[in-house]
Amino acid sequence: MSLIQISNVSRTYQLNSISVEALKNVNLTVAAGEFLALAGPSGSGKTTLLNIMGCIDKPTTGEVLFDNIPTASLSNDQLSDLRAEKISFVFQNFNLFPVLTAVENVEYALFLKKMTAAQRRKEAEAALDMMGLLHLAKHKPLEMSGGQQQRVAIARAIVREPLLILADEPTANLDHKTGEEIVDLMREINRQKKTTFIFSTHDQKVIDRADRVVRIWDGEIVSA
Amino acid sequence: MMTLKIALRNIFRHKARSVITLSTIVFGCVALIFIGGYFQDIFWKMREGFIESLSGHIQIYRRGFNEHGRIEAYRYLIDNYQEIKELVSDFPEVEYVSARLQFQGLMSTGSNTISFIGQGIEPQNERQATIEETQDLRQFMKSKNLGLPVTVFGTSLVGDDDYQVVLGRGLAETMRAQVDHRVTLLTSTVHGATNALDLNVKGAFRTTQKDFDDISLRLPLQTAQSLLDTQAVQVLVVKLHQTEDTDKVFKSLQVIIRDKKLNLELRRWEDMADFYNKTAELFNMFYLVMRIVIGIVVVLGIFNTMNMSVMERISEIGTIMALGIRRRGVMKLFLFEGLLLGCIGGAIGVLMGIIIVSLVAAIGIVMPPPPGTTFSWLSTPVIVPSIVISTFFLSVFVGGVSALVPAYKASRLEITEALRYR
Numbered sequence: 001m002s003l004i005q006i007s008n009v010s011r012t013y014q015l016n017s018i019s020v021e022a023l024k025n026v027n028l029t030v031a032a033g034e035f036l037a038l039a040g041p042s043g044s045g046k047t048t049l050l051n052i053m054g055c056i057d058k059p060t061t062g063e064v065l066f067d068n069i070p071t072a073s074l075s076n077d078q079l080s081d082l083r084a085e086k087i088s089f090v091f092q093n094f095n096l097f098p099v100l101t102a103v104e105n106v107e108y109a110l111f112l113k114k115m116t117a118a119q120r121r122k123e124a125e126a127a128l129d130m131m132g133l134l135h136l137a138k139h140k141p142l143e144m145s146g147g148q149q150q151r152v153a154i155a156r157a158i159v160r161e162p163l164l165i166l167a168d169e170p171t172a173n174l175d176h177k178t179g180e181e182i183v184d185l186m187r188e189i190n191r192q193k194k195t196t197f198i199f200s201t202h203d204q205k206v207i208d209r210a211d212r213v214v215r216i217w218d219g220e221i222v223s224a
Numbered sequence: 225m226m227t228l229k230i231a232l233r234n235i236f237r238h239k240a241r242s243v244i245t246l247s248t249i250v251f252g253c254v255a256l257i258f259i260g261g262y263f264q265d266i267f268w269k270m271r272e273g274f275i276e277s278l279s280g281h282i283q284i285y286r287r288g289f290n291e292h293g294r295i296e297a298y299r300y301l302i303d304n305y306q307e308i309k310e311l312v313s314d315f316p317e318v319e320y321v322s323a324r325l326q327f328q329g330l331m332s333t334g335s336n337t338i339s340f341i342g343q344g345i346e347p348q349n350e351r352q353a354t355i356e357e358t359q360d361l362r363q364f365m366k367s368k369n370l371g372l373p374v375t376v377f378g379t380s381l382v383g384d385d386d387y388q389v390v391l392g393r394g395l396a397e398t399m400r401a402q403v404d405h406r407v408t409l410l411t412s413t414v415h416g417a418t419n420a421l422d423l424n425v426k427g428a429f430r431t432t433q434k435d436f437d438d439i440s441l442r443l444p445l446q447t448a449q450s451l452l453d454t455q456a457v458q459v460l461v462v463k464l465h466q467t468e469d470t471d472k473v474f475k476s477l478q479v480i481i482r483d484k485k486l487n488l489e490l491r492r493w494e495d496m497a498d499f500y501n502k503t504a505e506l507f508n509m510f511y512l513v514m515r516i517v518i519g520i521v522v523v524l525g526i527f528n529t530m531n532m533s534v535m536e537r538i539s540e541i542g543t544i545m546a547l548g549i550r551r552r553g554v555m556k557l558f559l560f561e562g563l564l565l566g567c568i569g570g571a572i573g574v575l576m577g578i579i580i581v582s583l584v585a586a587i588g589i590v591m592p593p594p595p596g597t598t599f600s601w602l603s604t605p606v607i608v609p610s611i612v613i614s615t616f617f618l619s620v621f622v623g624g625v626s627a628l629v630p631a632y633k634a635s636r637l638e639i640t641e642a643l644r645y646r
């Protein structure tokens with residue numbers, strides 16, 4: 001069963017008079033449960049494609065089906081609700097809230113879910129525990145290493161039990177060893193929870209750990 | 225709960241900046257509470273002084289006096305005033321009822337002659353303060369003393385001696401009058417005949433109004449009555465224990481006058497206190513302007529802070545939008561922060577305002593005489609509950625208003641742009 005179906009998608013950025021075609025007629029289908037690497041050099045269009053798959057951006061032309069829903073027909077609020085229910089993000093810069101502790105950062109992802117504070121805390125701690133970070137629950141992001149921060153970010157992503165986790169260069173700000181540990185953790189979650197992972201990277205060691213590699217070059221998919 | 229926690233943490237993210245922003249709000253609140261309390265104190269003192277020195281709370285006249293009395297003063301006198309006095313004195317709210325008879329004439333010391341306005345009064349009701357009493361300004365600023373004429377030399381009218389008079393300070397100076405000098409008052413009786421009387425000067429007084437002191441003298445009511453050849457009085461001045469009871473007593477008196485078909489008319493102090501009413505109006509206007517100006521200054525301060533906060537948190541805003549929080553939700557978060565900032569600043573400001581006003585009131589500020597008057601006075605600002613409450617809510621409101629534009633800006637960010645932002 002396909003989770004995402006992208007047909008003839010182009011994305012053009014308009015910069016004053018010049019227009020940049022970041023994606024050119026892309027076709028791609030991602031099945032539920034895949035562990036997929038999006039590989040390509042800097043500026044090739046990885047982020048643009050992830051944004052479109054994550055429903056935070058819309059294609060200039062073409063069609064996107066997410067979980068069999070044509071996203072073009074959805075309003076901003078409907079897209080927000082769709083993300084809240086089904087999609088999580090992991091970022092290159094971790095994007096944790098500096099004023100919140102680790103466990104509060106994870107709880108924040110449950111902000112829109114109707115549950116009691118105690119329940120929220122319990123699930124957040126469980127997610128942190130899975131990342132082996134329960135002992136840092138009360139620490140603020142700036143008191144943690146990059147690898148620890150990214151693991152908090154992954155805990156925040158998985159605590160909502162989404163269908164899809166999108167990770168844009170999740171290892172780019174980490175050293176190789178830590179980066180590989182992070183990818184292994186994602187792999188483990190993918191196995192246990194059947195969560196679909198799509199991550200972009202240009203690190204060969206990371207690419208090697210994927211089930212499937214989609215290579216993108218200058219806005220075009222060169223091998224899927 | 226979570227919203228509150230996060231908003232609080234974000235507000236205090238930059239300590240120095242929060243302190244400055246909060247200081248602006250606190251300063252604004254303190255200023256408004258202080259100035260409001262200072263004005264209130266002025267109003268109160270003006271009011272009580274006016275009532276004590278001139279008007280009493282309610283004045284009772286013969287019907288028609290206020291319309292025609294200026295020209296034919298003696299046609300509108302109250303004959304049966306003792307009866308009415310007794311009737312009105314029965315009200316528990318009434319402190320006393322005092323009869324007055326006012327007239328004009330010429331005063332002569334043999335060498336000098338000058339025109340005057342005389343007031344026949346009941347000395348037991350219309351007390352004068354001594355100079356010693358005015359030394360303790362705080363005591364003198366209490367309502368029972370405020371506005372009392374002050375004896376500047378000699379004494380006030382004493383005992384039941386009929387042949388005595390006290391002069392306004394200006395009048396006394398012009399006539400070079402001293403204690404125990406004899407002066408002759410010359411006037412026409414209510415029937416139009418000329419009459420004169422020799423009186424003993426007991427002393428001189430001053431009121432808050434210099435103009436009044438330059439032409440006025442006071443003498444016992446019965447002396448004025450015999451000089452004018454009448455048993456009647458012009459006005460009954462009703463003094464209450466509390467100014468707040470004025471309307472209540474006024475209404476009851478109206479009913480009595482109607483039911484008993486008395487040929488009388490009434491005026492309340494505020495019908496006479498033109499100067500007070502105009503000043504109050506002016507001050508209220510001024511206070512409104514202050515509120516607006518301070519409000520704008522504080523709005524700009526909070527706006528600046530919130531704007532900086534949004535600019536710094538662009539990638540965070542992108543992150544929470546990616547998490548699925550709607551645009552409206554982002555707007556709410558920032559609005560909430562603004563309201564909370566106004567709330568915290570307002571709470572501290574109101575508290576500080578109350579403390580500062582209490583301190584200043586305990587010490588008191590000696591103020592120079594207001595224009596046209598002769599006394600220094602002691603300002604003791606008061607805490608006005610309605611001003612305290614409205615200042616707090618103004619602060620919260622201002623917090624919300626200042627956050628509107630930054631919050632809107634935050635909610636309009638493009639998610640992808642916000643996430644790309646460094």
Ligand SMILES: Nc1ncnc2c1ncn2[C@@H]1O[C@H](COP(=O)(O)OP(=O)(O)O)[C@@H](O)[C@H]1O
Pocket residue numbers: 013014015020021022040041042043044045046047048049641
């Ligand atoms: N907001 C934008 N405005 C203009 N051009 C953009 C914008 N975002 C990306 N681009 C351009 O689109 C192309 C693809 O960018 P991106 O998707 O970020 O690639 P990658 O993530 O692979 O580095 C690049 O040429 C980039 O300069």
Ligand SMILES: [Mg+2]
Pocket residue numbers: 046047048168
């Ligand atoms: Mg990128």
